[in-house]
Amino acid sequence: MFYHDRELQYKVRVDKPNPQFAKLLQQAIGGIEGEIRVCLQFLFQAWNSRGPMKYRDMLLNTGTEEISHIEMLATAVCLNLEGSSSVLKDEMAASNPMISAVMGGKDPRHILSAGLGAMASDANGVPFNGSWVVSSGNLAADMHANVMAEATGRVLATRLYEMTDDSGMKDMLSFLIARDTMHQNQWLAVLEELGPGTHPIPNTFSQEKENQTVNYTFFTTNIDRQDPTMARGRWSEGPSIDGKGTFRQEPAAPIGGIPNLGPPDKETHAQREQMVNSDGSFIEKVKDIIAG
Amino acid sequence: MFYHDRELQYKVRVDKPNPQFAKLLQQAIGGIEGEIRVCLQFLFQAWNSRGPMKYRDMLLNTGTEEISHIEMLATAVCLNLEGSSSVLKDEMAASNPMISAVMGGKDPRHILSAGLGAMASDANGVPFNGSWVVSSGNLAADMHANVMAEATGRVLATRLYEMTDDSGMKDMLSFLIARDTMHQNQWLAVLEELGPGTHPIPNTFSQEKENQTVNYTFFTTNIDRQDPTMARGRWSEGPSIDGKGTFRQEPAAPIGGIPNLGPPDKETHAQREQMVNSDGSFIEKVKDIIAG
Amino acid sequence: MFYHDRELQYKVRVDKPNPQFAKLLQQAIGGIEGEIRVCLQFLFQAWNSRGPMKYRDMLLNTGTEEISHIEMLATAVCLNLEGSSSVLKDEMAASNPMISAVMGGKDPRHILSAGLGAMASDANGVPFNGSWVVSSGNLAADMHANVMAEATGRVLATRLYEMTDDSGMKDMLSFLIARDTMHQNQWLAVLEELGPGTHPIPNTFSQEKENQTVNYTFFTTNIDRQDPTMARGRWSEGPSIDGKGTFRQEPAAPIGGIPNLGPPDKETHAQREQMVNSDGSFIEKVKDIIAG
Amino acid sequence: MFYHDRELQYKVRVDKPNPQFAKLLQQAIGGIEGEIRVCLQFLFQAWNSRGPMKYRDMLLNTGTEEISHIEMLATAVCLNLEGSSSVLKDEMAASNPMISAVMGGKDPRHILSAGLGAMASDANGVPFNGSWVVSSGNLAADMHANVMAEATGRVLATRLYEMTDDSGMKDMLSFLIARDTMHQNQWLAVLEELGPGTHPIPNTFSQEKENQTVNYTFFTTNIDRQDPTMARGRWSEGPSIDGKGTFRQEPAAPIGGIPNLGPPDKETHAQREQMVNSDGSFIEKVKDIIAG
Amino acid sequence: MFYHDRELQYKVRVDKPNPQFAKLLQQAIGGIEGEIRVCLQFLFQAWNSRGPMKYRDMLLNTGTEEISHIEMLATAVCLNLEGSSSVLKDEMAASNPMISAVMGGKDPRHILSAGLGAMASDANGVPFNGSWVVSSGNLAADMHANVMAEATGRVLATRLYEMTDDSGMKDMLSFLIARDTMHQNQWLAVLEELGPGTHPIPNTFSQEKENQTVNYTFFTTNIDRQDPTMARGRWSEGPSIDGKGTFRQEPAAPIGGIPNLGPPDKETHAQREQMVNSDGSFIEKVKDIIAG
Amino acid sequence: MFYHDRELQYKVRVDKPNPQFAKLLQQAIGGIEGEIRVCLQFLFQAWNSRGPMKYRDMLLNTGTEEISHIEMLATAVCLNLEGSSSVLKDEMAASNPMISAVMGGKDPRHILSAGLGAMASDANGVPFNGSWVVSSGNLAADMHANVMAEATGRVLATRLYEMTDDSGMKDMLSFLIARDTMHQNQWLAVLEELGPGTHPIPNTFSQEKENQTVNYTFFTTNIDRQDPTMARGRWSEGPSIDGKGTFRQEPAAPIGGIPNLGPPDKETHAQREQMVNSDGSFIEKVKDIIAG
DSSP states (O other): OEEEOSSOSSOOOOSSOOHHHHHHHHHHHHSTTSHHHHHHHHHHHHHTOOSOHHHHHHHHHHHHHHHHHHHHHHHHHHHHHTTHHHHHHHHHHHOOGGGOOOSTTOOHHHHHTTSSOOOSBOTTSOBOBGGGOOOOSOHHHHHHHHHHHHHHHHHHHHHHHHTOOOHHHHHHHHHHHHHHHHHHHHHHHHHHHHOGGGOSSSTTSOGGGSOTTSTTEEEEOBOSSSOGGGGOSTTTSEEOTTSSSEEEEEEOOOOSOOOOOOOOOGGGOOOGGGOBOTTSOBOGGGHHHHHO | OEEEOSSOSSOOOOSSOOHHHHHHHHHHHHSTTSHHHHHHHHHHHHHTOOSOHHHHHHHHHHHHHHHHHHHHHHHHHHHHHTTHHHHHHHHHHHOOGGGOOSSTTOOHHHHHTTSSOOOSBOTTSOBOBGGGOOOOSOHHHHHHHHHHHHHHHHHHHHHHHHTOOOHHHHHHHHHHHHHHHHHHHHHHHHHHHHOGGGOSSSTTSOGGGSOSSSTTEEEEOBOSSSOGGGGOSTTTSEEOTTSSSEEEEEEOOOOSOOOOOOOOOGGGOOOGGGOBOTTSOBOGGGHHHHHO | OEEEOSSOSSOOOOSSOOHHHHHHHHHHHHSTTSHHHHHHHHHHHHHTOOSOHHHHHHHHHHHHHHHHHHHHHHHHHHHHHTTHHHHHHHHHHHOOGGGOOSSTTOOHHHHHTTSSOOOSBOTTSOBOBGGGOOOOSOHHHHHHHHHHHHHHHHHHHHHHHHTOOOHHHHHHHHHHHHHHHHHHHHHHHHHHHHOGGGOSSSTTSOGGGSOTTSTTEEEEOBOSSSOGGGGOSTTTSEEOTTSSSEEEEEEOOOOSOOOOOOOOOGGGOOOGGGOBOTTSOBOGGGHHHHHO | OEEEOSSOSSOOOOSSOOHHHHHHHHHHHHSTTSHHHHHHHHHHHHHTOOSOHHHHHHHHHHHHHHHHHHHHHHHHHHHHHTTHHHHHHHHHHHOOGGGOOSSTTOOTHHHHTTSSOOOSBOTTSOBOBGGGOOOOSOHHHHHHHHHHHHHHHHHHHHHHHHTOOOHHHHHHHHHHHHHHHHHHHHHHHHHHHHOGGGOSSSTTSOGGGSOSSSTTEEEEOBOSSSOGGGGOSTTTSEEOTTSSSEEEEEEOOOOSOOOOOOOOOGGGOOOGGGOBOTTSOBOGGGHHHHHO | OEEEOSSOSSOOOOSSOOHHHHHHHHHHHHSTTSHHHHHHHHHHHHHTOOSOHHHHHHHHHHHHHHHHHHHHHHHHHHHHHTTHHHHHHHHHHHOOGGGOOSSTTOOHHHHHTTSSOOOSBOTTSOBOBGGGOOOOSOHHHHHHHHHHHHHHHHHHHHHHHHTOOOHHHHHHHHHHHHHHHHHHHHHHHHHHHHOGGGOSSSTTSOGGGSOTTSTTEEEEOBOSSSOGGGGOSTTTSEEOTTSSSEEEEEEOOOOSOOOOOOOOOGGGOOOGGGOBOTTSOBOGGGHHHHHO | OEEEOSSOSSOOOOSSOOHHHHHHHHHHHHSTTSHHHHHHHHHHHHHTOOSOHHHHHHHHHHHHHHHHHHHHHHHHHHHHHTTHHHHHHHHHHHOOGGGOOSSTTOOHHHHHTTSSOOOSBOTTSOBOBGGGOOOOSOHHHHHHHHHHHHHHHHHHHHHHHHTOOOHHHHHHHHHHHHHHHHHHHHHHHHHHHHOGGGOSSSTTSOGGGSOTTSTTEEEEOBOSSSOGGGGOSTTTSEEOTTSSSEEEEEEOOOOSOOOOOOOOOGGGOOOGGGOBOTTSOBOGGGHHHHHO
């Protein structure tokens, strides 16, 4: 169950409102690297958690913290939009098609739809999408999804940090970047705790069932005239990372033959000219169709 | 540049067509854990690659291989749908609302829209979405995105393996699962090659700029009557995984104060009753509005 | 800022797991009438709140409560899925295209993607969409959006109630339906508090600026041979609900003339045959195009 | 059945074409507050109408009128785009990255995809989404959905009105705003006609079945150090709006206990380390998995 | 401007309600081949029409007719859902996980969200998407988009026809299929009227500007061991269809060289290991970063 | 199966990087008219191909070529973004709300999410959507879908060509436009090869089953005061294009009667006031509900 406090987790201050920066901040709210995604992702992983209870507990703590981050960022958007509608009106009034340098880089829906508020969308106004919330039922896969979310999330936050000179915004981002540092470490800590037998994920599927000739082979599909060895690296020779095989490199080659689907089903109404076998001979059952 | 071969990378055989399994296979084609996603993700990472050329090369090889996997799965869908439209017709004809046990678990668009073919959608018919293609410009973040994709992808493939007794399908999945094993190892190998200073990602943002008091703190938001220590683990004490700090645990507490946004802008047409300061006093500029 | 408790707000008990009911419950989690929508909607309205502080406070309380409702429903989905994967496997194994009565009404991604957990999607597996989160900056418009969300939400919950005989599920839904009763009343209470001058929304736009001849007219577009008066009701005569006009009914008729757009711009590369004025005469500037 | 007339319902005149305003107008066409949404919403409510025929009739009239509004707005977009492609070309030619003040606030797809025409998208180019079309089968819920659509729609239209000085556009918007005034009143008129027993919606679900202890309680989740009474209002004491209960306020507290899901199902391939009971003890059935 | 009539364009009769067929019909309403798409597509093409007025007129007629088709199909969905909720309840009550053959092939949102009504979604419950509405500003391109829509639409309708034995539904579909026949002919008639110089589209772009060596060449990317001539046909030799070139066949080969992007920009925070030139040498400007 | 080459199919050169043009190019990558769509569309048509094998072969060749086009365009986006992040930072630093002419026409996610790389999105940042991939199982319908894709694709490419003066970009587009010329001809060549009996599509559905009175009639829904003959053309008289009927023109008129749906089902919880027959009389079964 959840509770709230009237205060923010950390101070949100904007020295000079900038509606363009408000648009950029939306990526950290409703984008695929944003806080709604990690918030729901950690919470769904907690709610769906099966196995040791401590992971549910840990996930609830961090998922709940992320709600506070959405709140901080939404507040930052609002403060960056302060006073911008009247300015925009003046710009619109002054504009003409020959000198169209207005409204650049602003999200028009910040005014039109939200009345100078934040939205559940990314920096292009594309709505948050629930498909980004990954909760697979496999703890290790989930932890990798979380590392990925925090890695791309911290990259995003550092880019936002570079794009503003507002000391209030830099201070807020400095806090959020630090939290991303912690959270990257946190999910990696779970993976370390799970130990060396974690990979390949899932480790409950017996590897004896997987094809034994291609499970540690780096296939090259490159056919060009350059040196095909350029793609060599840690992944093309030596022991595999999971310690269960040896990397090798091989040119990819087909062993699957040419697929040969049957002729179309009569009821699906393909064209008459398709009602033949793949060698071109007419199939018996379509004679009446051809006639029709 | 790209080329093709008329054959499949690996044999696709279906002993007994099953349109329900065709629906499940769609998740591995057009779902977020599916092959269109990893194919485009690896290729965009290659095309956007900056820095050492060998990563571009490696990514091109594996991205290209994934096209062949989409092809195999699409062929598997087609073969599982063979003959199913006439059966479905019979079922529809026989059905009545009282014994409605027909068409269960089938994707109706496999017939209606695709004429017994595969689609660029997931197991619920939700279309593939380009937002899932992650190419961040940061090599380590991208590798984590790839580990995550292959981890959830291999989990998906093992679940599909469990849900069929068709030996042809099990053989094909055994091949794809083995490739996922390799690819998980491959992206981890890049991370190993990048070395111990990889985290926190991005490692080009000076950590001096991040808030130094919260960057290795596990915050607990838990206020309940149970023992708050239950969420302890590798992440709450000891050296951080990146080797640059020490984990500690603290109850979360707000230090940001209560946010106080200004009154609404006149031009955004909030309700008249909102045109007050947050303490309830009327603001000067809205007197005419109130009058209006 | 936000906190949590390890317990649920209300007991979630499932007497007999039913994966089909798990699918139906998804509509109440990730559907447009569902709890993620109201949770984010109330919270964004709080975070974007301008004007009297008490509305921000009220919205935070109820938005926070809704997180607990998502948690209850996610738990209910998990409990309804208990044990279903092995059953499903047996069904798949037994199935053949001629007697395809398996997997009916189940969400395959509950197994394939979530490993018997809940997802941020609706009852058809369509992901939650951030566009549903309405926070307009106008308090009255927002309250109507909330009434609407709770009205459709309570309708949904009562339908779910009808579709299960599981006493645990009925008990949980009885709690959620009661909360919807409260929340419908709550948003209406705000509208009552805002008083009789609330409509038309926004009430800060001077009605003198709106067209005075059509602002209280019910236009009929009906041209058929039946009695055109059938659509009469409270909306076609008498004082308007906002008390500022009088309803009347009129047949709709065009007064806007036939629109006449200019010929296509040369650079947009319309077809050559379009490069004429709307009366068919060739326009001067395209002579060279025609010649080309 | 439907018919048309070659004329517009109301004059659409643009004195000075402005491609930036064309982008803003898209919100009123394809946005969630826009005319495609209300048009389809009223028409689907009509087509799905069960019960007294007069509501179907009324909805058909207004749904049909909205098609004429889409037409007017699409025409307004076209007229605002007149001549803009050649201007844009000049801007592009003149631009360089150092003085990038071109194309600001324009929708590039107005040229690239539509050749200076309108699109079924919002002001950010996000396509219209059919999920916004609400037709619930419950007349009162539908009317609230309609009030909400017209309230946010009129707010949008007044904001557009503020953002242009073009007298033609102001005249057109003055007409549309007036129609929104009527339509807000119209849906409220239906609710008035339905009478005082309308709430809670649906009123055909016996309230005896809902939890009687929480159906008129305002729960506060606020735990902070400030005065918890700040959120008090009409909703926290006195008779409820539906006349069927009495508001009261209570601090929220959990009564649901800690949820305890079973261990993962073997076939879903969670990680081996999850195959334990929530107290940490190994479960019998996974011994072979651990061994595997 | 638009009008309506209380009657349907053609009789909609359902002899035996079938909620599964209701789900299938949704594809013809809200699917990509469905009537909402063609309706909006023809109307937007009319509203955006530049050039001879008669095309606007024609498009308005047919776009308006399509609204009547949506109405017919929505009515058919409603009639197929008659009485299905109580049946569904019985099924749910009777169901258990071991014999899960209920609700197969039904759209749960037909009950949960629409109360036995139609929705703006496809046969999988995926919402209608405005991106499908094509109005390019080029008349010939638009006509091809329309032929395509009617071709896939008629294929869909014939498949629906095959999947029902209900004589009422067959009669309705017989009408809609006939209209699709007309509409396919209609858009082809426009293309015939535009004459032999229609292709390549757009015909206002001087072909002298296009690369002259590859504009009539069929490139084969096939590198396999089979006969590469198998893909020969009308497209690989002889005069081109537009009469402006001669088809020829050539193996595809790269002439573009290996792309070499610059090193990452400092502000985008790639990983430190990427801050090298593509030949592996360190770039000057990142020395301080490496040091950092 | 698929292979690659390290080189590009054709040279991609950017003389002067322009991040605004990078945004426009995204439409050709991830837009509905873009290369991801045609690539996947041709490949899925190949993989789903039933009937003569030569069409599968042809489709594989061209689908594979399109991957190389995505690669060229992604490279062009990267090159146009070179150096733009530091410029953007300077712009952001210099900006203030009064002179907001920065970031106009740029995609912020090119920096924030992609680190100066290409994305699987359109020119507004809307993600690629798998629903655009048409593979219907009917060869003629598919060919029309392909003609349409190449027609709108070539229109897009010519518009991009007009909007740049960069000679490198013009050269690349000149190549792509030429390929579109070929591909338009190619799909038309298949249709020519299929012969004169292609229409109406599908030609395997006996036209005897379609309604014989409306299959070649152009219905006018126009009721206005202007001359109703203005919409006349090739489509309103003379032999139909498929050679199987004669065009005629008729005013549309309803013959379907007024639909009369039953009263709402009790379990769907409509409002009490809807529980009547359409003539207003109360229905028997709801008496207890009314009483409730």
